[in-house]
Amino acid sequence: MKGRIYLIPVTLGGNDFKDVIPEKVIAITRRLRFFVVENLRSARRFLRLIDKGFPIDESVFYELSEHTVEKDISHFLEPVKNGHDIGLMSEAGLPGIADPGARLVALAHQNKIVVTPLSGPSSIIMALISSGLNGQNFSFNGYLPVKPAERETKLRALEKKADEGYAQIFMETPYRNQKMLESILRTCCKDTMLCIAANITLSTESIKTMKISEWKMNIPDLNGRLVIYVLQ
Numbered sequence: 001m002k003g004r005i006y007l008i009p010v011t012l013g014g015n016d017f018k019d020v021i022p023e024k025v026i027a028i029t030r031r032l033r034f035f036v037v038e039n040l041r042s043a044r045r046f047l048r049l050i051d052k053g054f055p056i057d058e059s060v061f062y063e064l065s066e067h068t069v070e071k072d073i074s075h076f077l078e079p080v081k082n083g084h085d086i087g088l089m090s091e092a093g094l095p096g097i098a099d100p101g102a103r104l105v106a107l108a109h110q111n112k113i114v115v116t117p118l119s120g121p122s123s124i125i126m127a128l129i130s131s132g133l134n135g136q137n138f139s140f141n142g143y144l145p146v147k148p149a150e151r152e153t154k155l156r157a158l159e160k161k162a163d164e165g166y167a168q169i170f171m172e173t174p175y176r177n178q179k180m181l182e183s184i185l186r187t188c189c190k191d192t193m194l195c196i197a198a199n200i201t202l203s204t205e206s207i208k209t210m211k212i213s214e215w216k217m218n219i220p221d222l223n224g225r226l227v228i229y230v231l232q
Contacts, residue, residue, distance in 0.1 A: 009120015127228035131195035
């Protein structure tokens with residue numbers, strides 16, 4: 001009998017895990033001893049957060065990043081083939097969304113292995129549903145180019161899609177968020193709607209949707225914050 005792969009949600013930051021992770025999910029995670037994780041250190045920290053006595057030294061961890069080769073990913077499935085359940089964890093939120101874990105899930109389906117998603121926070125989806133923008137038609141675009149000129153070209157392309165009725169979701173690393181906002185305000189039309197969803201699920205959470213012209217009069221400080229942008 002093969003095991004299964006559980007897609008384990010992780011908090012988006014902070015220590016109040018009981019506020020965002022269902023009790024059933026915590027119980028399932030606590031009993032697992034095999035994990036495929038995006039980052040070893042953050043995964044161990046999360047397990048110790050939900051259970052201070054979690055047997056880290058008795059557990060097996062496989063690290064799956066964008067640089068992991070396919071033959072190693074196949075090796076990660078060996079415990080499942082031997083009857084053990086595995087937990088797949090992203091650094092934050094749900095695995096498989098803006099996360100290399102999708103590669104393991106795809107391989108699991110090819111090998112007829114059961115994949116079970118567990119409920120938990122996704123900053124991308126939570127930003128969209130709280131933006132007031134189009135939840136029927138939308139695209140997630142991940143990270144935009146770092147170079148200013150390339151980034152602004154991409155923003156113009158996204159704004160064009162937004163004009164056609166498709167909400168455009170994207171993100172940036174915390175230390176580049178202020179530069180990203182400057183590019184958005186400099187590039188996009190004044191009547192384009194922009195949602196800035198910062199620090200979702202944390203005590204410092206802030207979610208606001210306004211026109212570009214309104215944001216220009218109320219420019220927030222986004223340095224060091226975890227931000228999801230929705231444009232339409």
